[in-house]
Amino acid sequence: MLKINELKASVEEASILKGLNLTINPGEVHAIMGPNGSGKSTLASVLAGREEYEIEGGTVDFDGVDLLDMDATERARAGLFLAFQYPVEIPGVSNINFMRAAVNGKREHEGLEPIKGKAFLDMVKEKAKLVELDGRLRNRSVNEGFSGGEKKRNEIFQMAMLEPKLAILDETDSGLDIDALRIVSEGVNAMRSPERSFLVITHYQRLLDYIVPDVVHVLVDGRIVRSGGKELALELEEKGYDWIKEDIVA
Amino acid sequence: MDSAKPQLMDRPKAEARHAASEASGAALVSALDAILGVQADVALDAVPVPHRRVERWKYTPVASWWKDVLASDVNTVAAAGCEANPVPGLDAYRLVFVNGAFDAVASDLPVHTGVTCMPLSQRGNAKLQDTDSFSPETSDWFAGLNGRYSQEGLYLRVAQGVELDRPILIHHHTSGEGAFNVLRHDIALALNASVKMVQWSTAHAGAEGSVNVLTRADVGEGARLHIDKVQDEEGTVRHIAFEDIRQHRASHAEVHTITVRGAWVRNDLTFRINGEGAHAELNGAFLPGEGEFVDNHTTVDHCVAHCTSSENYKGILYGKSTGVFNGKVFVRPDAQKTNAYQQNANILASKKASINAKPELEIYADDVKCSHGCTVGQFDSDALFYARSRGVGLEAAKAMLVRAFIGDVLKGLAVLEVRLEVEHRLAEKHGWEVWSDHPNDEA
Ligand SMILES: Nc1ncnc2c1ncn2[C@@H]1O[C@H](COP(=O)(O)OP(=O)(O)OP(=O)(O)O)[C@@H](O)[C@H]1O
Numbered sequence: 024m025l026k027i028n029e030l031k032a033s034v035e036e037a038s039i040l041k042g043l044n045l046t047i048n049p050g051e052v053h054a055i056m057g058p059n060g061s062g063k064s065t066l067a068s069v070l071a072g073r074e075e076y077e078i079e080g081g082t083v084d085f086d087g088v089d090l091l092d093m094d095a096t097e098r099a100r101a102g103l104f105l106a107f108q109y110p111v112e113i114p115g116v117s118n119i120n121f122m123r124a125a126v127n128g129k130r131e132h133e134g135l136e137p138i139k140g141k142a143f144l145d146m147v148k149e150k151a152k153l154v155e156l157d158g159r160l161r162n163r164s165v166n167e168g169f170s171g172g173e174k175k176r177n178e179i180f181q182m183a184m185l186e187p188k189l190a191i192l193d194e195t196d197s198g199l200d201i202d203a204l205r206i207v208s209e210g211v212n213a214m215r216s217p218e219r220s221f222l223v224i225t226h227y228q229r230l231l232d233y234i235v236p237d238v239v240h241v242l243v244d245g246r247i248v249r250s251g252g253k254e255l256a257l258e259l260e261e262k263g264y265d266w267i268k269e270d271i272v273a
Numbered sequence: 274m275d276s277a278k279p280q281l282m283d284r285p286k287a288e289a290r291h292a293a294s295e296a297s298g299a300a301l302v303s304a305l306d307a308i309l310g311v312q313a314d315v316a317l318d319a320v321p322v323p324h325r326r327v328e329r330w331k332y333t334p335v336a337s338w339w340k341d342v343l344a345s346d347v348n349t350v351a352a353a354g355c356e357a358n359p360v361p362g363l364d365a366y367r368l369v370f371v372n373g374a375f376d377a378v379a380s381d382l383p384v385h386t387g388v389t390c391m392p393l394s395q396r397g398n399a400k401l402q403d404t405d406s407f408s409p410e411t412s413d414w415f416a417g418l419n420g421r422y423s424q425e426g427l428y429l430r431v432a433q434g435v436e437l438d439r440p441i442l443i444h445h446h447t448s449g450e451g452a453f454n455v456l457r458h459d460i461a462l463a464l465n466a467s468v469k470m471v472q473w474s475t476a477h478a479g480a481e482g483s484v485n486v487l488t489r490a491d492v493g494e495g496a497r498l499h500i501d502k503v504q505d506e507e508g509t510v511r512h513i514a515f516e517d518i519r520q521h522r523a524s525h526a527e528v529h530t531i532t533v534r535g536a537w538v539r540n541d542l543t544f545r546i547n548g549e550g551a552h553a554e555l556n557g558a559f560l561p562g563e564g565e566f567v568d569n570h571t572t573v574d575h576c577v578a579h580c581t582s583s584e585n586y587k588g589i590l591y592g593k594s595t596g597v598f599n600g601k602v603f604v605r606p607d608a609q610k611t612n613a614y615q616q617n618a619n620i621l622a623s624k625k626a627s628i629n630a631k632p633e634l635e636i637y638a639d640d641v642k643c644s645h646g647c648t649v650g651q652f653d654s655d656a657l658f659y660a661r662s663r664g665v666g667l668e669a670a671k672a673m674l675v676r677a678f679i680g681d682v683l684k685g686l687a688v689l690e691v692r693l694e695v696e697h698r699l700a701e702k703h704g705w706e707v708w709s710d711h712p713n714d715e716a
C-alpha cells in the first residue's frame with residue numbers, strides 16, 4: 024500500500040525528515056509514536072502533499088504509483104486521507120458543501136457524474152451516524168467554532184465520506200473525551216478492511232487499546248528508530264523516550 | 274430599443290485630436306458644450322481637472338479616460354438593444370437607458386399611489402434637488418460634468434408612508450463605440466416612505482465609451498432606501514458613479530455596490546447623516562480580472578448625534594488588475610454617541626494584482642465608538658491545503674474561499690434575485706462551478 028524509502032524532507036532550510044523508511048501493507052494498521060517535534064506531523068503533511076515542505080530525497084510508492092509525483096488534490100483522489108492534528112477552520116464554507124465538493128472531486132477522478140442531492144444526503148446521514156456527528160455541525164462553516172473534540176469527529180466523518188485506501192490519523196485522539204475516544208475508535212474500526220490501511224500517529228497507548236495496531240514505530244529526530252508489536256507502545260508508556268534516544272546514541 | 278442620441282463622436286476628428294493634445298478640461302468642456310448642450314450652469318473651472326496630483330484621483334488612471342473619450346473616431350453609435358431584463362425572475366418596475374437615452378418601450382414605470390416616477394426629461398417644471406457646497410458637483414470635476422450635461426435619468430418622489438410594492442430596476446446599457454452617457458437619478462423619499470432600487474449597468478462586448486451616473490437621494494425622516502448596484506459591463510467602458518445620499522432623522526439607507534466586470538470603474542459614495550437615529554450601510558464587493566480597474570471611494574459624514582454607520586468592502590483581485598479603496602468617515606463635533614464601523618478586506622489572487630487601500634477617519638467628537646480594519650492578503654494557504662487534501666482541485670478550492678469571503682457582502686443585497694444573478698455572473702466570469710449556497714442562510 025505504502026512504501027517509503029529513505030525519505031528526506033525539510034522546511035525553511037531545516038531538515039526534519041532524515042531518511043525515513045516505512046512499509047505498510049494493505050489492511051494493516053501502523054502506529055507512530057515519538058517525542059514532540061520529532062517529525063510525525065511533517066511526515067503526514069509530506070505524504071499528503073503540502074507544498075511548503077521540500078523533498079530532498081527518497082521515494083514513496085503508493086499502491087503502485089509514485090506519490091511524490093502527484094499534487095495534494097491528486098493524492099486525495101487516489102485514495103490518501105489525512106486527518107489533521109489541527110483541523111482548519113474555513114469560515115463561510117458549510118461543512119456540507121465542503122464535503123460535496125470533496126466527494127464530487129473524487130467522483131470526477133473516477134469518471135462518475137456529480138452525486139445527486141438525495142444520494143449525497145443519505146450518505147452524509149449514514150456516515151455522520153458512524154461517529155455520532157451532531158447534525159447541526161453539518162450546516163455550520165467547516166470547523167468554525169467547533170470544539171476540539173468536534174473537530175476531530177469531523178475529520179473521521181470526512182474520512183468515512185471519502186473511503187480512502189490509506190488514512191493517516193494525526194493525533195486524532197487528542198482533544199477527545201473518554202466517550203468520544205471510544206466512539207471515534209469504533210468508527211475507525213468499522214472502516215478497517217483488508218484493502219484499507221491506517222497510519223495512526225499518537226502519543227498515548229490508550230488509543231491503541233481501541234485501535235489495535237499491527238506494528239508500532241518510534242520516530243525520533245526524523246527517523247524511525249524502532250519498530251515492534253503493540254507491546255512496544257506499552258513499553259514506551261512506561262519508560263518514556265529517553266531509553267530509546269540513549270540506545271541510538273550508544 | 275433603437276433610440277439614438279447625439280454622441281460626442283459626432284464632432285470632427287480634428288477637433289477631438291486637438292482637445293486630446295491639449296488634454297485640458299476647458300477644451301473638452303467647450304467641445305461638449307457644443308455637442309451636448311449645457312443643461313445646467315455648473316461651472317467646471319472652479320475644481321481641478323482630475324489627474325494624478327489631485328488627491329481624490331491619485332490612484333485612478335484618469336489619463337485613459339481622457340484618451341478614450343477624446344480619441345474615438347466613430348461617428349455613429351449603433352444603438353443595439355439590451356437584454357429585456359438583466360435579472361431573470363425579478364418582478365420589478367423598470368427604467369431602461371440605452372446609451373444614456375430613455376427607452377420607453379423596454380421600460381415599465383410604476384403606477385402607484387403616492388409615487389411619482391418618470392424619466393427626468395419628462396418631469397416638466399418639477400424641480401430637482403438643490404446642490405450645495407457638499408455636493409459632489411461642487412468638489413469634483415467629473416461630478417461637475419454630470420451636473421452640466423445630464424439631461425436624462427430617473428425622477429422619483431415617494432410620498433409619506435408609501436412603501437413601493439416592487440423594486441425599481443434602473444438598467445443602464447452601453448453599446449457601440451464612443452458612447453458618452455451622462456445620467457442623473459434624483460430621488461426623494463418623504464416621511465416613512467420605503468423603496469428598494471436596483472441599478473444594473475451592462476455594456477455590449479464591443480462597447481467603448483464612458484458612463485457617468487449621479488444618484489442623489491434625499492431619505493426623509495423614518496424613510497428607508499435600499500440600492501443594490503451592480504456593474505457588469507463588457508467592452509471598454511469608463512464608468513464613474515456618484516451617490517449623494519442625504520439622510521434625515523431615523524432614516525435607513527443602504528447602498529450595496531457589486532462590481533462583477535468593468536474595464537475601468539470608479540464609485541464615489543457620500544452619505545451625509547443629518548438626522549439623529551439614522552443608520553447608513555454601505556457594502557461592496559469587487560472582483561476585477563485581468564486588466565480591469567475598480568476604485569471605490571466612500572465618505573460617511575456623521576453630522577449629528579446618535580447615528581450608526583456600517584461599511585464592509587471586500588476586494589479580490591485577479592490577474593494584472595488594480596483596485597482602490599478609500600473610506601472616509603467624518604464624525605463632526607456634534608455627532609456624539611456615533612457608532613461607525615468600517616471594514617475593508619482584500620485578497621490579491623495574483624502576484625501581479627495590486628490594491629491601494631486607505632481608511633481615513635476624522636473624529637471630532639469624544640463620546641463615540643468607531644472601529645475600522647483594513648487588510649490585504651493572499652489566499653489562506655492552510656485552508657487551501659485542507660480543501661485539496663480532501664480532493665478538491667486548487668481552482669475549485671480558491672473559488673470556494675472567494676465565495677465565502679464575499680458571502681457576507683452578497684447576503685446584504687436587498688433583492689434576492691439580484692444576489693442570485695450576481696452569483697451566476699461571477700461564476701460565469703471566473704469559470705466557477707455553480708454557486709453553492711451559504712451556510713448561514715435562514716431559508
Ligand atoms: N512550517 C514549518 N516551519 C518551520 N518549522 C516547522 C514547520 N513545520 C514543522 N516545523 C518544525 O519541524 C519539526 C517537526 O515538527 P512536527 O510538527 O512534524 O513534529 P511532531 O512530531 O508532529 O510533534 P508533535 O508531537 O508536537 O505534534 C519541529 O521542530 C517544528 O517546529
Ligand SMILES: [Mg+2]
Nearest residue numbers: 063064065108
Ligand atoms: Mg504533530
